[in-house]
Amino acid sequence: MMDCTDRHFRMIMRQVSRRALLYTEMVVAQALHHGRRDRLLDFDPAEHPLALQVGGDDPVLLAEAARLAHDWGYDEINLNVGCPSPRVQQGNFGACLMADPARVARCIAAMAAAAPLPVTVKHRIGIDDHDSYAELLAFVDTVAAAGAVRFAVHARKAWLQGLDPRQNRTIPPLRYDLVQALKRDRPQLTVELNGGLETLAACHEALVGVDGVMVGRAAYHHPLRWAAVDREVFGAAPATNDGDDGDTIRPSTVIRGLLDYSDTWCRGGGRLWAIARHLVHLVEGVAGARRWRQQLTRDACTTGAGPEVFEQAARQLEAHGH
Ligand SMILES: Cc1cc2nc3c(=O)[nH]c(=O)nc-3n(C[C@H](O)[C@H](O)[C@H](O)COP(=O)(O)O)c2cc1C
Numbered sequence: 540m541m542d543c544t545d546r547h548f549r550m551i552m553r554q555v556s557r558r559a560l561l562y563t564e565m566v567v568a569q570a571l572h573h574g575r576r577d578r579l580l581d582f583d584p585a586e587h588p589l590a591l592q593v594g595g596d597d598p599v600l601l602a603e604a605a606r607l608a609h610d611w612g613y614d615e616i617n618l619n620v621g622c623p624s625p626r627v628q629q630g631n632f633g634a635c636l637m638a639d640p641a642r643v644a645r646c647i648a649a650m651a652a653a654a655p656l657p658v659t660v661k662h663r664i665g666i667d668d669h670d671s672y673a674e675l676l677a678f679v680d681t682v683a684a685a686g687a688v689r690f691a692v693h694a695r696k697a698w699l700q701g702l703d704p705r706q707n708r709t710i711p712p713l714r715y716d717l718v719q720a721l722k723r724d725r726p727q728l729t730v731e732l733n734g735g736l737e738t739l740a741a742c743h744e745a746l747v748g749v750d751g752v753m754v755g756r757a758a759y760h761h762p763l764r765w766a767a768v769d770r771e772v773f774g775a776a777p778a779t780n781d782g783d784d785g786d787t788i789r790p791s792t793v794i795r796g797l798l799d800y801s802d803t804w805c806r807g808g809g810r811l812w813a814i815a816r817h818l819v820h821l822v823e824g825v826a827g828a829r830r831w832r833q834q835l836t837r838d839a840c841t842t843g844a845g846p847e848v849f850e851q852a853a854r855q856l857e858a859h860g861h
């Protein structure tokens with residue numbers, strides 16, 4: 540998610556789940572060709588398993604992106620065919636590519652040939668008037684034949700004219716039934732459902748009819764809500780365990796888990812706020828949370844702020860049993 544799932548937020552989520560697949564923000568293939576690759580691609584080994592999501596419509600540039608993803612050590616490369624923003628449409632990528640399955644297939648084939656990485660697709664159930672189930676099936680069939688190994692389907696269509704990106708994440712109704720039908724009719728494909736999943740219970744319910752689920756906003760805004768993912772979904776030991784029930788992770792534990800990371804980041808010239816801005820969602824529903832957030836924001840924005848700010852923030856939480 541743009542402006543959300545950068546490397547720092549992913550490190551925060553790794554204190555919550557060691558197993559869930561994490562995605563980068565969308566990186567435009569053209570920017571990878573021309574831009575600062577280290578800034579766009581660097582990540583911490585602790586972030587694995589990690590998918591690089593790319594945007595583009597040019598098989599040559601996307602093949603280069605797949606090679607870079609492999610060189611950098613990503614576990615997967617994912618093509619964005621779901622973003623409806625006007626800027627992205629202008630570049631002829633994102634959701635508008637759903638109208639051109641043949642082009643998407645060429646892109647996927649080029650990526651699959653360029654690097655030994657799983658190539659996956661994130662897409663909508665339709666766009667504008669191309670929103671029949673038959674068109675969805677035709678899109679998926681064409682792209683699967685080109686080598687895509689998993690389909691993460693945002694279960695609402697996008698209106699490319701008339702709705703802005705935010706409205707396109709809320710106004711078109713969620714149609715889980717279409718994603719479930721896709722899995723039922725194409726059982727050999729790996730189909731993942733995305734959109735509106737707010738809780739682990741909702742994910743379990745959805746997982747009955749599909750192979751996987753993808754959570755966006757609820758993961759960003761409520762990171763600790765997902766503390767039981769490793770145990771419940773992956774049958775693994777929890778990433779961290781602060782409670783008797785095995786599914787509680789305290790916000791202070793997450794922050795302590797970031798001390799070394801933030802130290803390295805700040806010593807390398809990075810600003811603490813780049814990490815801290817994601818931590819404001821960590822503490823919710825407890826007395827004094829607002830004041831804690833305000834202080835963290837103020838302290839982390841000070842020139843020269845370093846991990847001692849996190850140490851202090853963790854201590855304050857611990858003093859109240861959080
Ligand atoms: C701020 C923001 C940025 C997003 N950026 C991306 C993106 O870069 N790539 C992508 O595939 N989806 C992006 N999305 C869409 C989400 O991945 C997801 O498909 C959508 O929000 C619906 O799922 P949710 O209800 O779980 O959030 C973004 C969503 C938001 C709110």
